[in-house]
Amino acid sequence: MEVYDSIVVGAGIEGSSTAYHLVKNGHHTLLLEQFPLPHSRGSSHGQSRITRMAYGGADYYTEMMKEAYKLWEVLEKESGTTLYKKTGLLLVGKAEEDLIDGTVRALRKYSVPFTSLDGRALGKKYPMLKYSQDITGVEDHTGGVLFADKALAAFQGQFVKQGGILRDNEAMVDVFPGDIVTVKTNKGSYRGRNLVLTVGPWATKVLPSLGIHIPLKAIRISVFYWKEKVPGTYGAETFPTFLAANGSGDFDVYGLPSLEYPGLYKLCLHYGPEIDPDRRDDTDSAWVLDNMKTFVANHFPLLEPHPAVTETCIYTNTPDHDLVLDRHPAWRNIIIGAGFSGHGFKLSPVVGKVLSELVMQKSPSYNLSYFKIDRFHKSAKL
Incomplete structure (x- = not known):
């Protein structure tokens, strides 16, 4: 039976990026995806x-994003596809909040261009927003929109173009670790010297079967699109991507200009109910819509009060919202990428590079101590 250098399970953005980096480094690589591509069942x-360098309280992400922007440009050139639109990003909250203050420190540290706006300046520049004078803004001038479906297709297309093998509609059903790892699917078996697991919300099911117990939660996100009362008010030429701080060191609402559906602004809550990824519609999320309708009424007066379109997505959250990029504690040729917590897409070119470095036993390009499995419980061993 053929032995691959690497088998990557999960062809979402992180797995596709990892497979792309591996094949570029000469690894004979198989990329497996359980659903027919493209699909809308994962993350x-x-x-x-949204893409941004603004990261309050976690400036290691700002450092990683500096390279991510460059790698997105490389992928754009390779694929001949536009993947990014620069709109800037506006982060709003109280000046003393961790996210606002930490973002300013991180942007200064890494010499990222930004502008701070006090309450008066915020109201003058963005009259389509409604906030009290004690709310301030930070503009990350590098922020913008990544075209997600095109980015995913670009990674997969370049992977295949450079000799990678992509098999979709083929679900992994078992893993047999060893010096050569065997992956059993619903259609056959494959052998590889290395295995990378980037299985998104299914990590909550796959990892425990391998003795890895990370406190992951699969969260259903309701993606709302709201009609503009005045067309163009929140368009990409007039309004940036948007984050609203919630006082806890994170943000609770995010928004993107009306690009996907003409005249519809994308504005969503950054959290939702915990779910089983195989039964994501079994959970009541009416409270998410209620919260967002209140937010729109309070802060976005030029949007209609009810969403025109509702879609869903799944986050896989860790308790600290940091990623998991690490080796299996017992089987060093099994690499795990998980827990991207709703902010991993923009980082995916660097995530793929780092996971491929772990596979190839190279020194990682970044300090991975923040992303270790054992940070949740130091006894995380079989």
Whole structure:
């Protein structure tokens, strides 16, 4: 039976990026995906994602994003596809909040161009927003929109173009670790010297079967599109991508200009109910819509009060919202990428590079101590 250098399971954005980096480094690589491509059942579908260098309280992501922007440009050139639209990003909250203050520190540290706006300046520049004078803004001038579906297709297309093998509609059903790892699917078996697991929300099911117990939660996100009362008010030429701080060091609402559906602005809550990824519609999320309708009424006066379109996505959250990029504690040729917590898409070119470095036993390009499995419980061993 053929032995691959690497088998990557999960062809979302992280797995596709990892497979792309591996094949570029000469690894004979198989990329497996359980659903027919393209699909909308995981975390990588849809047309748009926010990209930014602004990261309050976690400036290691700002450092990683500096390279991510460059790698997105490389992929654009290789694929001949536009993957990014620069709109800037606006982060709003109280000046003393961790996210606002930490973002300013991170942007200064890494010499990222930004502008701070006090309450008066915020209201003057963005009259389509409604906030009190004690709310400030930070503009990350590098922020913008990634065209998600095109980015995913570009990684997969370049992977195949360079000799990678992509098999979709083929679900992994078992893993047999060893010096040569055997992956059994619903259609056959494959052998590889290395295995990379980037299985998105299914990590909550796959990893425990391999003795890895990370406190992951699959969260269903309701993706709302709201009609503009005045067309163009929140368009990409007039309004940036948007984050609203919630006082806890994170943000709770995010928005993207009306690009996907003409005249519809994408504005969503950054959390939702915990779900089983195989039964994501079994959970009541009416409270998410209620929260967002209140938010729109309070802060986005030029949007209609009810969403025109509703879609769904799944986050896989860790308790600290940091990623998991690590080796299996017992089988060093099994590499795990998980827990991207709703902010991993923009980082995917660097995530794929780092996971491929772990596979190839190279020194990682970044400090991975933040992303270790054992940070949740130091006894995380079989």
